[in-house]
Amino acid sequence: MASRSQNRAPRSPSTKKESNDEAPFDKRRRIATSRTVGGQTGNGPRRQPFSAVNNRQDVPAAGEISSVEGSDSVNVEFTKEEVEALLNEKLKSSKFDLKKRLEQLTDHNKRLKLCIKWFQRAEESNLLEQEKLRNALECSEKKCIDTEVEMKTKIEEIDAINSELQKTIATLEEKVAKEESDKLDAINCHRREKEARDAAEKLQASLSAELEKARQDKLVADQRVSTSEDLYNRAQEYNKSLQQYNSKLQTDLETTSESLKRVEMEKLTIVENLSNLRGHNKALQDQLTSIKASQDDAIKQKESLANELKCIRVELQQVRDDRDRQVTLLQASNAEVDKYRLNTLNSTVEMDNLTKRSNALEDTCSSQKERIRALECQLTAANEKLKMADLSASETRTEFEEQKRIIRELQDRLADIELKVVEGENLRKKLHNTILELKGNIRVFCRVRPLLPDDGAGTENAVISYPTSTEALGRGIDLSQSGQKYPFTFDKVFNHEASQQDVFVEISQLVQSALDGYKDLKDRCTRICCSIGRVCIFAYGQTGSGKTYTMMGRPEAPEQKGLIPRSLEQIFQISQSLQSQGWKYKMQASMLEIYNETIRDLLSTNRSSNVEMMRTESGVVGKQYTIKHDANGNTHVSDLTIVDVCSIKEISSLLHQAAQSRSVGKTQMNEQSSRSHFVFTLRISGVNEGTEQQVQGVLNLIDLAGSERLSRSGATGDRLKETQQAINKSLSCLSDVIFALAKKEDHVPFRNSKLTYLLPCLGGDSKTLMFVNLSPDPSSVGESLCSLRFAARVNACEIGIPRRQTNMRISQDPRLSYG
Numbered sequence: 001m002a003s004r005s006q007n008r009a010p011r012s013p014s015t016k017k018e019s020n021d022e023a024p025f026d027k028r029r030r031i032a033t034s035r036t037v038g039g040q041t042g043n044g045p046r047r048q049p050f051s052a053v054n055n056r057q058d059v060p061a062a063g064e065i066s067s068v069e070g071s072d073s074v075n076v077e078f079t080k081e082e083v084e085a086l087l088n089e090k091l092k093s094s095k096f097d098l099k100k101r102l103e104q105l106t107d108h109n110k111r112l113k114l115c116i117k118w119f120q121r122a123e124e125s126n127l128l129e130q131e132k133l134r135n136a137l138e139c140s141e142k143k144c145i146d147t148e149v150e151m152k153t154k155i156e157e158i159d160a161i162n163s164e165l166q167k168t169i170a171t172l173e174e175k176v177a178k179e180e181s182d183k184l185d186a187i188n189c190h191r192r193e194k195e196a197r198d199a200a201e202k203l204q205a206s207l208s209a210e211l212e213k214a215r216q217d218k219l220v221a222d223q224r225v226s227t228s229e230d231l232y233n234r235a236q237e238y239n240k241s242l243q244q245y246n247s248k249l250q251t252d253l254e255t256t257s258e259s260l261k262r263v264e265m266e267k268l269t270i271v272e273n274l275s276n277l278r279g280h281n282k283a284l285q286d287q288l289t290s291i292k293a294s295q296d297d298a299i300k301q302k303e304s305l306a307n308e309l310k311c312i313r314v315e316l317q318q319v320r321d322d323r324d325r326q327v328t329l330l331q332a333s334n335a336e337v338d339k340y341r342l343n344t345l346n347s348t349v350e351m352d353n354l355t356k357r358s359n360a361l362e363d364t365c366s367s368q369k370e371r372i373r374a375l376e377c378q379l380t381a382a383n384e385k386l387k388m389a390d391l392s393a394s395e396t397r398t399e400f401e402e403q404k405r406i407i408r409e410l411q412d413r414l415a416d417i418e419l420k421v422v423e424g425e426n427l428r429k430k431l432h433n434t435i436l437e438l439k440g441n442i443r444v445f446c447r448v449r450p451l452l453p454d455d456g457a458g459t460e461n462a463v464i465s466y467p468t469s470t471e472a473l474g475r476g477i478d479l480s481q482s483g484q485k486y487p488f489t490f491d492k493v494f495n496h497e498a499s500q501q502d503v504f505v506e507i508s509q510l511v512q513s514a515l516d517g518y519k520d521l522k523d524r525c526t527r528i529c530c531s532i533g534r535v536c537i538f539a540y541g542q543t544g545s546g547k548t549y550t551m552m553g554r555p556e557a558p559e560q561k562g563l564i565p566r567s568l569e570q571i572f573q574i575s576q577s578l579q580s581q582g583w584k585y586k587m588q589a590s591m592l593e594i595y596n597e598t599i600r601d602l603l604s605t606n607r608s609s610n611v612e613m614m615r616t617e618s619g620v621v622g623k624q625y626t627i628k629h630d631a632n633g634n635t636h637v638s639d640l641t642i643v644d645v646c647s648i649k650e651i652s653s654l655l656h657q658a659a660q661s662r663s664v665g666k667t668q669m670n671e672q673s674s675r676s677h678f679v680f681t682l683r684i685s686g687v688n689e690g691t692e693q694q695v696q697g698v699l700n701l702i703d704l705a706g707s708e709r710l711s712r713s714g715a716t717g718d719r720l721k722e723t724q725q726a727i728n729k730s731l732s733c734l735s736d737v738i739f740a741l742a743k744k745e746d747h748v749p750f751r752n753s754k755l756t757y758l759l760p761c762l763g764g765d766s767k768t769l770m771f772v773n774l775s776p777d778p779s780s781v782g783e784s785l786c787s788l789r790f791a792a793r794v795n796a797c798e799i800g801i802p803r804r805q806t807n808m809r810i811s812q813d814p815r816l817s818y819g
C-alpha cells in the first residue's frame with residue numbers, strides 16, 4: 001500500500017524538509033480524525049483497544065507483526081468486533097510524541113494489512129463456497145426441474161392412459177350395460193314370447209278342446225238338428241196328418257152337418273117321426289155327445305198337438321238359434337283358431353327370429369364378455385401399470401420432496417452465506433473505504449506514453465527515467481532537463497509499457513466506490529441508510545501526451561479500450577452481480593464538452609442547440625447552459641440531456657454519438673485538435689429493498705484539454721496568437737480551479753468559470769484520481785516538467801500541507817504558467 005507520507009513535492013532542496021516532516025504528520029492527523037468520527041457514528045458495540053486483540057494467541061502481537069508481515073502463510077483470524085475495534089482504534093500517544101505516533105500508526109497499518117489479508121482470504125473462501133453452493137444449488141435445481149418435468153410427463157402420460165382407459169371402460173361398461181339391458185329385454189321378450197306361446201299353446205289346446213267340444217256340440221247339435229228336423233218333419237207330417245184329419249174332421253163335420261141337416265130333416269121327418277124317432281134322436285144325441293166328446297178330444301188333441309207343435313217350433317227355433325249361435329261360435333272359434341293359427345305362425349316366426357336374435361345376442365354377449373374379459377385384463381394391467389406409476393410417482397415425489405428439502409437446506413445455507421456475504425460485503429466496503437481513505441481522497445497517477453514515430457529525435461531514456469530504489473519503485477519518476485534531474489513521486493507511475501488493463505486494475509477499486517458508496521448518511525426520519533459515492537477520474541497533460549488514449553482508448557481494439565469503457569463495463573457487471581443481493585440500480589448518463597467557457601451538450605439530439613453554440617462562438621449571444629451546485633455537493637447543468645442507461649451497449653452507442661457530436665462541433669468550429677474538456681457523468685442510484693440501504697453514486701470521467709504545442713497546432717499569425725492566449729487562459733484557470741479545490745479552499749478562483757463543473761468532483765466528499773500524462777518526446781520536456789510540478793503540488797496538497805503554505809494562486813506560480 002502506498003503511504004501518503006511518500007507523496008511529496010519535487011525533492012528540491014527547498015521542499016525536501018517540508019514534504020518529509022510536515023506532510024505525513026498532517027495526513028495522519030486527518031485519517032485519525034476521520035476514523036474517530038467513523039467510530040463515533042458507528043452503531044456496533046464499542047470495543048476494547050486492539051491491545052486486547054493482541055492478547056489473543058492467534059493474532060500476532062504488534063512486535064511480531066513486522067516479522068510475519070511478509071509471510072502470507074500466517075493465518076490470523078479477526079472477529080467483526082476486532083475489525084471494528086481496529087477501525088475505531090485511536091492513537092494513544094501524545095499529540096506531540098510524533099515518533100511514538102508514527103510507530104503506532106505503522107503498527108496500526110500493519111495490523112490493518114493483516115486484517116485486509118485475512119478479509120481477502122475470508123472473502124475468497126466465501127466466494128468459493130458461495131460459488132460451490134450456487135453450483136450445487138443450480139445442479140440440484142436442474143436435477144429437480146428435470147425430475148419434475150419427467151415426473152410431470154410420466155404423470156401426464158399415465159393420466160392420459162388412465163383417462164383413455166377409463167373412457168374405454170366407461171364406454172365398454174355402457175355397452176355392456178346396454179347389451180345387458182338388451183339381453184334382459186330380449187330375455188324378457190323371449191320369456192314373454194314363451195309365456196305367450198305357452199298361453200297360446202294352452203289357448204290353442206283349450207281352443208282345440210273347445211273346438212272338439214264345439215265339434216261334438218255341433219255333432220250333438222247336428223244330431224239334435226237332424227232329430228229336430230226329423231221331429232219337425234214328423235211334426236209336419238203329424239200336422240199334415242192332423243190337418244188332413246182336421247180337414248177330414250171338417251169334411252166329417254160337414255158331412256155330419258149335412259147329415260145333421262139331413263138328420264134334422266129327417267128329424268123333421270123324424271119329429272114327425274119324432275116320437276118315432278125320439279128314441280132315435282136320443283140315440284143320435286148320444287152319438288152326437290160322443291162325437292162332441294170325441295171332437296173335444298180331437299180339439300184337445302189338436303190344441304195339445306198345436307202346443308206341442310208350438311213347443312217344437314220354439315224348440316226348433318231354439319235349436320236353430322242354438323245352431324246359429326253354435327255356427328257363429330264355431331265361426332268365431334274358427335276365426336279365432338285361424339287367428340291363433342296365424343298368431344302361432346307369427347309367434348313361431350317371431351319366436352324363430354327371437355331365438356335367432358337371442359342366439360345372436362348370446363353370441364354378441366359372449367364376444368362382449370370375451371372383450372370385457374380382455375378389457376378387464378387390460379384394465380388390470382393398466383391398474384398394475386398405474387400402481388407402478390403411482391409407486392414410481394410417489395418415489396419420485398419422495399425424491400422430489402428430498403430434493404426440495406435439500407434445495408431448502410441449500411437455500412437456507414445460501415441465505416446464510418448471502419447474509420454472510422452481505423455482512424462481508426459491508427465489511428469489505430468499510431475496509432475498502434479505509435484503504436481508499438488511507439490512500440487519500442485525491443490520488444495522482446503518472447502515465448508515460450511510448451515514443452511515437454512523430455516524436456522528435458532522442459529516446460525516452462534521455463528525458464524520463466524510473467528510480468529503482470525500493471522506496472520509489474513503481475512510484476517514482478525522474479525527468480531530466482538541461483542535465484538536471486527532477487525527481488517526483490506519485491501514488492503510481494506507469495511507464496510506456498503499461499497496458500490499458502494494467503492501468504485499469506489500479507483504478508477499478510475506486511470505480512467500485514461509486515457503486516458501493518463510502519460515506520453513510522442516515523436519514524433520521526426514515527432511518528434509511530444512504531451511502532454517497534462520488535468518484536472523479538481525470539486526465540491532465542499536454543497535447544498528445546495520451547489523455548484520450550488513457551481515458552477512452554481505441555474503441556476498435558478491445559485490448560486498447562480506455563478507462564471510460566472499462567469502468568462502465570465494470571459498473572454494469574458489478575451492478576448486475578449485486579442484483580442477487582437485492583440491489584437494484586438506476587443509471588443515468590450525460591456527456592458534455594467545455595470549450596473556451598462554452599458548454600456543448602453532446603447527447604442533445606436538437607441540432608438548434610449546436611447552432612446556438614455556433615452563434616455564441618461567433619459572438620452572438622445565445623442560450624447558455626448554467627452550472628449549479630446544490631447543498632449536497634451535486635452539480636447540475638440546466639437543459640443538459642440525461643439519458644437512462646441499462647447496459648454497456650447503450651453506453652457504447654452514447655459514447656459513439658458523443659464522439660460524432662464532438663467531431664461535428666470541431667468541424668463547425670474549424671478546430672484542428674482537441675482543445676475541449678470532455679466530461680462523462682454517470683449518476684448511479686441503487687436501492688436494496690432487503691436491507692433498506694441506498695446508494696447515490698456519481699462517476700465523473702474527464703478528459704481535459706491539453707496545452708497546445710503551438711509548433712504543431714498548424715495555426716499561423718493572429719490565429720496562432722489567439723489560440724495560444726485562449727489555451728493558456730483556459731489551462732491556468734483549470735490549474736487554479738483544480739488546485740484550489742484540491743486544497744478545499746473556501747475561495748475558489750474563477751468560481752464563475754465553466755471549469756467549476758469539476759468542483760464537486762474534487763471538493764467535499766469526492767474521491768479523485770488524477771492522471772498526469774507525459775510524452776517522452778525530448779522536445780516537450782518543458783511541458784512535461786510543468787505537468788509534473790503541478791501534479792506533485794496537487795498530490796502534496798491532499799496529504800495535508802498546511803493551508804498557509806500552499807494558499808496561493810497557481811496562476812501566479814511561474815512554474816505553472818504556459819506559453
Ligand SMILES: Nc1ncnc2c1ncn2[C@@H]1O[C@H](COP(=O)(O)OP(=O)(O)OP(=O)(O)O)[C@@H](O)[C@H]1O
Pocket residue numbers: 448449450452496541542543544545546547548549550673674704705706707773
Ligand atoms: N500508452 C500508449 N500506448 C500507445 N499509444 C499511445 C499511448 N498513449 C498515447 N498514445 C498515442 O499517442 C497519440 C496521442 O494520444 P492522445 O490523443 O490520447 O493524446 P491527448 O493527450 O489526448 O491529446 P489532446 O490533448 O490533443 O487530446 C495517439 O495516437 C495515441 O494513440
